[in-house]
Amino acid sequence: xxxxxxxxxxxxxxxxxxxxxxxxxxxxxxxxxxxxxxxxxxxxxxxxxxxxxxxxxxxxxxxxxxxxxxxxxxxxxxxxxxxxxxxxxxxxxxxxxxxxxxxxxxxxxxxxxxxxxxxxxxxxxxxxxxxxxxxxxxxxxxxxxxxxxxxxxxxxxxxxxxxxxxxxxxxxxxxxxxxxxxxxxxxxxxxxxxxxxxxxxxxxxxxxxxxxxxxxxxxxxxxxxxxxxxxxxxxxxxxxxxxxxxxxxxxxxxxxxxxxxxxxxxxxxxxxxxxxxxxxxxxxxxxxxxxxxxxxx
Numbered sequence: 220x221x222x223x224x225x226x227x228x229x230x231x232x233x234x235x236x237x238x239x240x241x242x243x244x245x246x247x248x249x250x251x252x253x254x255x256x257x258x259x260x261x262x263x264x265x266x267x268x269x270x271x272x273x274x275x276x277x278x279x280x281x282x283x284x285x286x287x288x289x290x291x292x293x294x295x296x297x298x299x300x301x302x303x304x305x306x307x308x309x310x311x312x313x314x315x316x317x318x319x320x321x322x323x324x325x326x327x328x329x330x331x332x333x334x335x336x337x338x339x340x341x342x343x344x345x346x347x348x349x350x351x352x353x354x355x356x357x358x359x360x361x362x363x364x365x366x367x368x369x370x371x372x373x374x375x376x377x378x379x380x381x382x383x384x385x386x387x388x389x390x391x392x393x394x395x396x397x398x399x400x401x402x403x404x405x406x407x408x409x410x411x412x413x414x415x416x417x418x419x420x421x422x423x424x425x426x427x428x429x430x431x432x433x434x435x436x437x438x439x440x441x442x443x444x445x446x447x448x449x450x451x452x453x454x455x456x457x458x459x460x461x462x463x464x465x466x467x468x469x470x471x472x473x474x475x476x477x478x479x480x481x482x483x484x485x486x487x488x489x490x491x492x493x494x495x496x497x498x499x500x501x502x503x504x505x506x507x508x509x510x511x512x513x514x515x516x
Contacts, residue, residue, distance in 0.1 A: 234262055240315035241378065243367040245308075250512075252302035253309070256466065257417060257452070263335075263342070264292040264313045265385070266300075267360050271307025275300055277344060278410055279451050284345065289356055291342040291389075293335075297410060312363055312382075319383055331386055334397065343394040352392035359385050412437045413451050424464050424487045430456060464488060465501045472510040479506045 234242035240262070246253055248271075257276070266275075266289065273284040276299040277292070284290065292298050294316065320332055334340030346353055359381045366374040366381070389395050419436045420428070433456045434444035448456045464486045471482045480491050488494035498506050 234260070234313040234315075239375070240318045241375075242313050243364060244311040244313070245364075246311070247306070247308045248302060249306045252305060253300065253307055254302060255300045256463065257297055257299045259295050259297045259414070260313070261294055262313045262315050263294060264311055265360065266290040266292070266309060266311050267357070268309045271305070271309070272303040273300060273307070273309070274303055275345070279413070282345060285347070287348050287357075289346040289353070289360065290344065291346070293342045294338075297414065310360075310364060312360070314382060318379065319386075327383075331390060331395070335386075339398050341396040341398065343389065343396070346394065350392075350394075352388045352394065355388045356385060359388070409447075409451065412439075413448075416448070416456070420460050420463055424460065424467070425485065426487060427489070428460060428487065433460075460487075461497050462501060465498055468494070468498065468506070469502065469509060472506055473513045479510075482506070 234240070253273070268284050268286060268288045268290070270286055272286070275282050275284045275290055278297050316332065316336055321328055331340060335342070346356060363378050363381050366377045386395075416433055416436050419433065423432075430441050430445070433448075434441045437444050437447070439447060445455060448454075448459070452459055454462070468482050468486045468488075471477060471485070472479075475482075477485070479495075483491050483494040486494075488497075495505055498509070502509055504512070
């Protein structure tokens with residue numbers, strides 16, 4: 220999970236540790252709209268959008284998110300978050316579902332936890348103020364945020380109990396979608412191909428990448444691939460790749476003292492003028508201006 224400018228696809232590292240497979244985040248943006256591009260992870264994520272407007276994209280389908288909305292993201296679900304207003308504030312709880320399982324196989328594990336793990340039970344998307352159980356869910360989430368921040372004795376057990384309560388509330392109000400084994404939801408062909416291409420970009424963005432390379436990862440000819448990719452993402456493949464590179468370049472500008480020309484070449488751009496032009500198109504300012512602004516913030 221990252222802040223503005225960060226771009227990831229399949230997250231290679233988990234959130235938290237083996238002993239503590241849980242992480243709670245708080246994102247407050249005042250100067251730059253929050254943005255995390257398409258990515259997926261093995262953990263479950265619960266988001267609470269406290270302030271501001273956002274666009275949440277799940278499996279390439281966009282949805283407008285308003286203040287107060289709670290959003291659930293299941294395992295391996297491709298998603299993207301973009302802020303639409305400043306200032307903004309939202310929170311995220313990301314946890315490994317394994318932490319909620321029991322050594323003894325019981326009704327809770329059989330009916331909820333195991334089906335969530337294997338895809339036979341699907342989490343809801345957005346839960347707004349108008350939805351049944353909203354106030355209960357929000358109360359449990361706020362307890363988690365408080366416990367995480369204060370770290371009082373027994374806080375971890377409290378968080379674990381609250382996560383189980385959240386699943387209980389979802390089940391009670393009919394927000395969990397139970398699928399038969401034959402109807403188990405799997406990635407569609409299109410989603411599998413998109414993930415293959417995004418993973419290739421992640422692994423090779425520092426190198427020279429051609430349209431032919433990307434089309435080959437999807438098993439398509441270039442012309443069909445361009446139409447397919449644009450339909451799925453709203454961008455051409457090369458524009459998407461450049462945006463991914465710029466996300467990494469923006470992070471390097473803030474976190475390192477490397478020269479702009481070095482950052483340009485390190486992130487797959489072969490021409491400094493082209494890099495500066497594309498960076499300005501994406502960020503509204505030159506790399507030099509971006510570094511100066513972010514350093515002062």
